[in-house]
Amino acid sequence: MNYKEHNAPGTWDIPEGGLRLQVYLARCGVASRRGAEQLIQEGRVTLNHTLVTTMGVKVVPGDIVMVDGKEVYPEERRHYLVLHKPAGYLCSARDPYHRPLVGDLIPSSITERLFTIGRLDFRSSGLLILTNDGPFAAKVGHPSAEIEKEYYVESTVPIPEVLLEQFPQGIDIEGVTYTCRAIEKLGKKALRIVLIEGKNREIRRVFSFFHLHPRVLRRIRIGPVLLGDLTEGKTRPLTPEEIEALRDVAGKRGKAPH
Incomplete structure (x- = not known):
């Protein structure tokens, strides 16, 4: 897995009392919140050079967080994409059988790592939403949002x-x-x-x-986002109106845990 490295920490808001490690990792674009929890459980994350394998640890300004030995920071640029996934592509970061991956279809101009909100199986096609905004993904993708x-x-x-x-x-x-x-x-x-x-x-x-x-x-x-006539294998940015509408629908239905 490749992680975006930065020369200096990005600007980020942190609540009083700190930010949970898995949420911090999601804001770094390393993985979704649930994916970040898995990285922690697999023993791939350190905080201030100490291995962390359980949930509940919090990050405060000045802390050093590393994944697979590389320091990670919250990303400055946020991306929100619609992708028309073709059948025969995997919604995974890697595949031991070297089958095509959804990540192969992301424009080369985007250097940040994106992850999908929800999945489609290998044989299915159609609309996927990709982002590196962890809180947005957690809110929209959480079952309590009940997004159609x-x-x-x-x-x-x-x-x-x-x-x-x-x-x-x-x-x-x-x-x-x-x-x-x-x-x-x-x-x-x-x-x-x-x-x-x-x-x-x-x-x-x-x-x-x-x-x-x-x-x-x-x-x-x-939800409010339509596949429309987007060609298979192609992407387009979510419009500001679509992003706001997704946030609005998810906010009305429920909240993802923090």
């Missing part, structure tokens, strides 16, 4: 009505309940599905339960 994700799905065979009837009510699969907020039939083999929970491979698991296979699974909306 809308998908266009095509099946290889006609879709039975029972799926449309049961999915909004909740389908129990191996002890996990999968529920959609909205579902609409667009043709014999096509659906529009709106989710809010974002459980792992939710649509694929529901389709498999009904012995179906998605030929196309494309995310077309996250």
Whole structure:
């Protein structure tokens, strides 16, 4: 994993009593808050040259924080991108099998490390939001925000009505309940599905339960942000209005823990 190195600390606001280490790492663009927690648990983070492996440690001005032996600072530049992820790309920082990564599609002019808010599986395509703003990612990506994700799905065979009837009510699969907020039939083999929970491979698991296979699974909306006609593999900046709208929706639903 590559980290952006700086010659001097960036300007950052710190609350009274310090800032939690995982939040500080997120503001450095090292990883999302949850990813930063994993780095700490893996023993890859030191504070003032002392290894930290548990949560709850706080950073105050003047502290030295290092990841994999490199000092990190909060980044000055914030990036907020929309990416049209093609099928066949991984939402990961690395892959032992050398498959294409979402990071390969980020414009070369952006030197800061970006991470995704939520994921799409290897075979799925569509809208991803990438940023190096850890607090923004934590707020928008937290389950309590209940931000809608809308998908266009095509099946290889006609879709039975029972799926449309049961999915909004909740389908129990191996002890996990999968529920959609909205579902609409667009043709014999096509659906529009709106989710809010974002459980792992939710649509694929529901389709498999009904012995179906998605030929196309494309995310077309996250909250107020639309994929639109953005070409596969291309990015565009989120507009200030979209950023504010995402913050507003997430703020109304709930708050991520600090």
